[in-house]
Amino acid sequence: MNAPAFPPELDYPFPTVPTAPATQALAPGVHWLRLALPWALNHINLYLLDDGDGCTLVDTGLGDEASRALWDTLLAQWPRPITRIVVTHFHPDHIGNAAWLSTRCKAPVVMTMGEYLLAHVVHAQLPGFDTPTMQAHFREHGLDDERVEAQGARGNIYARGVPELPAQYERIVEGDVVRIDGHDWRVIVGTGHSPEHAALACESRGLLISGDMLLPRISTNVNAPASTPHDDSVGRFLASIRKFLPLPADTLVLPSHGLPFRGIATRVAQLEAHHAERDAQLLDVLEVPHTAADLLPVLFSRPLDRHQMMFALAEAIAHLNHLVATGRARRLHDAGGVIRFQAIPP
Numbered sequence: 600m601n602a603p604a605f606p607p608e609l610d611y612p613f614p615t616v617p618t619a620p621a622t623q624a625l626a627p628g629v630h631w632l633r634l635a636l637p638w639a640l641n642h643i644n645l646y647l648l649d650d651g652d653g654c655t656l657v658d659t660g661l662g663d664e665a666s667r668a669l670w671d672t673l674l675a676q677w678p679r680p681i682t683r684i685v686v687t688h689f690h691p692d693h694i695g696n697a698a699w700l701s702t703r704c705k706a707p708v709v710m711t712m713g714e715y716l717l718a719h720v721v722h723a724q725l726p727g728f729d730t731p732t733m734q735a736h737f738r739e740h741g742l743d744d745e746r747v748e749a750q751g752a753r754g755n756i757y758a759r760g761v762p763e764l765p766a767q768y769e770r771i772v773e774g775d776v777v778r779i780d781g782h783d784w785r786v787i788v789g790t791g792h793s794p795e796h797a798a799l800a801c802e803s804r805g806l807l808i809s810g811d812m813l814l815p816r817i818s819t820n821v822n823a824p825a826s827t828p829h830d831d832s833v834g835r836f837l838a839s840i841r842k843f844l845p846l847p848a849d850t851l852v853l854p855s856h857g858l859p860f861r862g863i864a865t866r867v868a869q870l871e872a873h874h875a876e877r878d879a880q881l882l883d884v885l886e887v888p889h890t891a892a893d894l895l896p897v898l899f900s901r902p903l904d905r906h907q908m909m910f911a912l913a914e915a916i917a918h919l920n921h922l923v924a925t926g927r928a929r930r931l932h933d934a935g936g937v938i939r940f941q942a943i944p945p
């Protein structure tokens with residue numbers, strides 16, 4: 600009898616979640632901090648790594664009052680100063696307190712250029728990243744006026760979660776090594792969720808800080824934003840997560856959401872299967888042309904609030920772009936400027 604190529608289930612060696620400002624040790628000098636988020640996705644995991652006399656922090660939490668109050672408490676009692684802040688990507692729950700903590704701790708912010716620049720561009724709502732462009736993008740994909748207006752009414756939500764951004768940073772690129780407490784952590788860049796997401800792998804310690812690129816329970820949001828409306832983020836995401844496969848099988852993955860887990864190959868296979876299933880579901884329906892907005896109930900069975908709606912539609916467009924990019928569907932443009940997708944029979 601052949602053993603399966605990967606175990607069927609993930610292993611969760613740390614099932615008890617720490618309550619901030621308390622932390623949980625996951626390995627010597629590796630501390631797990633969990634902060635609350637005011638969204639359906641209600642938490643983010645941050646990691647504090649002992650580093651000589653100081654410590655390196657990976658991700659910073661949303662820049663809201665509740666998170667900053669917890670940081671105040673934690674900093675007052677933490678035995679080592681934060682001497683470096685690594686930000687995996689530009690999303691508010693990851694970068695929200697980076698500038699604030701950087702100033703306060705006099706610690707540099709380390710991140711990729713793609714994430715650093717996009718944070719500034721989205722914060723400033725530059726062309727392509729402003730509300731009217733997003734609304735036009737969603738309208739083109741079949742969202743009705745009422746929901747388009749509702750999206751517009753939300754204002755600059757990014758700046759609310761990220762009150763300030765660092766004016767300087769230390770740049771990392773794919774393959775760079777960040778040395779933490781004498782160990783090499785290799786930067787593995789991923790795309791599809793954000794432009795240049797940095798995960799950190801330490802093979803000598805059997806650890807991977809995966810950020811949002813490999814999560815144990817939820818599938819990472821992949822999206823086609825207004826500025827790159829035809830982007831095949833699903834294809835990019837799938838190619839990116841396969842970069843984790845060469846890591847040792849017993850690597851402990853420290854994700855940004857959910858519990859630390861072992862089982863990289865299992866999780867990658869589950870996500871590949873999930874996306875293949877989505878493709879099949881959509882292709883079934885697309886025998887008749889549909890807009891991305893038409894397909895929201897096919898892809899998302901739960902009701903969506905306004906915040907989720909934006910992610911859901913951008914994700915639906917990304918899935919459809921993936922079908923086009925892989926030659927399985929085509930875009931049809933009607934006279935009113937609305938885009939529908941139709942399956943190409945195999």
Ligand SMILES: [Zn+2]
Pocket residue numbers: 688690792793811
């Ligand atoms: Zn994210």
